[in-house]
Amino acid sequence: MGLSDLPLEHNESQQDVRLREIMRLLKNTQLFSHLEPGELADFMDAAKTRQAEKGKILYLQNEPSEFFYVIRSGWVKLFRETLDGEEAVIDILTTGHVFGETSVFEDGLHSCNAQVVEDAQLIVLPSSLLREKTQVSHTFALNMLAAMSHHRRHSIEELEHLTVQSAPQRIGCFLLRLCNSQEEGEVTLHLPYDKTLIAARLGMKPETFSRALTRLRQESDIDVKGATVSIPDIQRLVGYTCNACSNAYPCKDL
Amino acid sequence: MGLSDLPLEHNESQQDVRLREIMRLLKNTQLFSHLEPGELADFMDAAKTRQAEKGKILYLQNEPSEFFYVIRSGWVKLFRETLDGEEAVIDILTTGHVFGETSVFEDGLHSCNAQVVEDAQLIVLPSSLLREKTQVSHTFALNMLAAMSHHRRHSIEELEHLTVQSAPQRIGCFLLRLCNSQEEGEVTLHLPYDKTLIAARLGMKPETFSRALTRLRQESDIDVKGATVSIPDIQRLVGYTCNACSNAYPCKDL
DNA sequence: CGAGGGTTTGAAGTGCATCAAATAGTGTGG
DNA sequence: CCACACTATTTGATGCACTTCAAACCCTCG
Numbered sequence: 311m312g313l314s315d316l317p318l319e320h321n322e323s324q325q326d327v328r329l330r331e332i333m334r335l336l337k338n339t340q341l342f343s344h345l346e347p348g349e350l351a352d353f354m355d356a357a358k359t360r361q362a363e364k365g366k367i368l369y370l371q372n373e374p375s376e377f378f379y380v381i382r383s384g385w386v387k388l389f390r391e392t393l394d395g396e397e398a399v400i401d402i403l404t405t406g407h408v409f410g411e412t413s414v415f416e417d418g419l420h421s422c423n424a425q426v427v428e429d430a431q432l433i434v435l436p437s438s439l440l441r442e443k444t445q446v447s448h449t450f451a452l453n454m455l456a457a458m459s460h461h462r463r464h465s466i467e468e469l470e471h472l473t474v475q476s477a478p479q480r481i482g483c484f485l486l487r488l489c490n491s492q493e494e495g496e497v498t499l500h501l502p503y504d505k506t507l508i509a510a511r512l513g514m515k516p517e518t519f520s521r522a523l524t525r526l527r528q529e530s531d532i533d534v535k536g537a538t539v540s541i542p543d544i545q546r547l548v549g550y551t552c553n554a555c556s557n558a559y560p561c562k563d564l
Numbered sequence: 565m566g567l568s569d570l571p572l573e574h575n576e577s578q579q580d581v582r583l584r585e586i587m588r589l590l591k592n593t594q595l596f597s598h599l600e601p602g603e604l605a606d607f608m609d610a611a612k613t614r615q616a617e618k619g620k621i622l623y624l625q626n627e628p629s630e631f632f633y634v635i636r637s638g639w640v641k642l643f644r645e646t647l648d649g650e651e652a653v654i655d656i657l658t659t660g661h662v663f664g665e666t667s668v669f670e671d672g673l674h675s676c677n678a679q680v681v682e683d684a685q686l687i688v689l690p691s692s693l694l695r696e697k698t699q700v701s702h703t704f705a706l707n708m709l710a711a712m713s714h715h716r717r718h719s720i721e722e723l724e725h726l727t728v729q730s731a732p733q734r735i736g737c738f739l740l741r742l743c744n745s746q747e748e749g750e751v752t753l754h755l756p757y758d759k760t761l762i763a764a765r766l767g768m769k770p771e772t773f774s775r776a777l778t779r780l781r782q783e784s785d786i787d788v789k790g791a792t793v794s795i796p797d798i799q800r801l802v803g804y805t806c807n808a809c810s811n812a813y814p815c816k817d818l
Numbered sequence: 819c820g821a822g823g824g825t826t827t828g829a830a831g832t833g834c835a836t837c838a839a840a841t842a843g844t845g846t847g848g
Numbered sequence: 849c850c851a852c853a854c855t856a857t858t859t860g861a862t863g864c865a866c867t868t869c870a871a872a873c874c875c876t877c878g
Contacts (some may be wrong), residue, residue, distance in 0.1 A: 392728050400720055451705045455708060472727065473652045536842095536843080
């Protein structure tokens with residue numbers, strides 16, 4: 311049961327390795343971090359893994375929520391679509407992120423669409439179990455509460471950014487979040503995905519993104535070659551970017 | 565104790581009336597609605613009422629959260645301020661709304677500033693009690709979870725609106741939310757507060773608001789005189805506004 | 819009535835979007 | 849390893865939306 315639908319491995323130990331890896335992944339999420347071993351086991355038993363290709367729609371907005379997901383690898387986009395076909399990207403998630411779990415506490419309908427944007431391995435868990443565990447276990451409910459609270463703060467921050475930051479500043483902010491709150495010196499990093507996608511994530515068009523990046527290059531002395539960005543002086547970038555935000559760098563959030 | 569710091573009334577019964585009114589108010593909030601009588605009583609005992617004038621700052625972002633609030637009357641603005649002095653209005657709240665309660669489940673710091681924008685009567689409750697109750701009572705934690713979930717959905721919606729709707733559409737959406745999800749016919753309503761404030765709430769400048777309202781008037785045939793708005797044909801307004809949103813009218817949220 | 823705020827209007831500027839086209843990058847099959 | 853097809857990214861030209869600054873108007877309240 312549970313993970314037994316995985317393709318059979320040559321030997322037990324490889325299977326074990328995979329199970330341990332999944333266990334470790336779950337334990338690292340805010341949601342599952344403080345569970346008692348027994349409770350975690352219940353989730354492990356109900357978990358299935360699934361390979362999903364780029365482009366795959368996992369669920370649609372307003373659909374009843376049957377499953378929620380933890381990402382082992384790859385990238386997933388959460389977004390909403392208006393009647394006249396515009397798209398608002400809510401978030402883009404990767405390894406260790408949990409999604410689709412929020413719906414459980416309202417009407418049980420998903421409040422976004424979810425689409426794989428980079429081939430992904432997903433851990434699939436039944437929403438019913440989540441509902442049940444929350445009802446039964448107080449500590450789990452508290453975990454859930456902490457996670458939700460964190461999400462909420464994140465959304466509010468996004469809201470602020472959209473109203474207050476210019477396009478180049480939003481990019482700067484995005485880059486700084488990739489810097490792992492390093493405070494000084496030179497940093498080199500790689501853009502995690504498509505520039506078009508980053509643009510959407512930041513609420514702008516690809517062309518605007520390109521131009522805004524050029525402007526940011528001039529203003530803050532960073533160097534961009536393809537997907538590689540090197541930042542010679544973090545503080546300079548912070549100076550340009552973070553004045554238009556109410557958080558001081560390093561802003562310690564997801 | 566508790567509400568005993570109210571100015572003394574001429575007779576007991578008037579005091580009672582006030583207590584009953586507060587009790588009713590709390591029961592109508594999502595947070596307190598499903599409590600057992602004893603639990604509600606604990607909150608009632610710890611509650612104080614407070615009169616606060618327009619302009620009064622209730623708390624600041626990053627301040628440790630000592631209290632949270634329920635509004636009896638008046639209006640309160642939640643906002644964030646950037647280093648270079650810009651302001652992002654997160655929400656504007658009135659009678660029956662609860663605020664300042666979210667901080668409890670993270671680091672205990674407020675994530676917004678709160679300011680009274682229209683003379684208000686507030687019910688003040690200690691954050692410590694909230695923390696305690698959540699730890700102790702499972703049902704209360706579940707209530708909290710539902711409330712949080714609702715908030716989160718609300719924030720996501722705001723995010724969508726900001727990226728996808730034009731200024732006149734945002735105003736239209738704002739008006740429609742004041743219509744109490746009436747579906748047809750003519751509606752007359754009054755703007756709840758300052759146009760400058762509505763503008764900020766919708767993420768635009770007062771001038772833009774004024775012009776956008778003019779445009780909305782032309783597009784959707786509404787009539788605006790001062791703070792009075794009459795909408796001869798709701799469906800027409802819906803048609804203009806809600807195409808740029810992923811929710812179908814009537815969007816049933818806060 | 820006159821002062822002061824909120825609100826509207828006008829003129830000009832800025833930023834982002836749009837459309838169109840050029841260029842760089844990537845993966846394919848030969 | 850190259851040529852080709854296809855996609856991502858950049859660039860240019862132009863338009864629209866929102867902002868800014870300045871001034872007028874309007875309304876309320878002392």
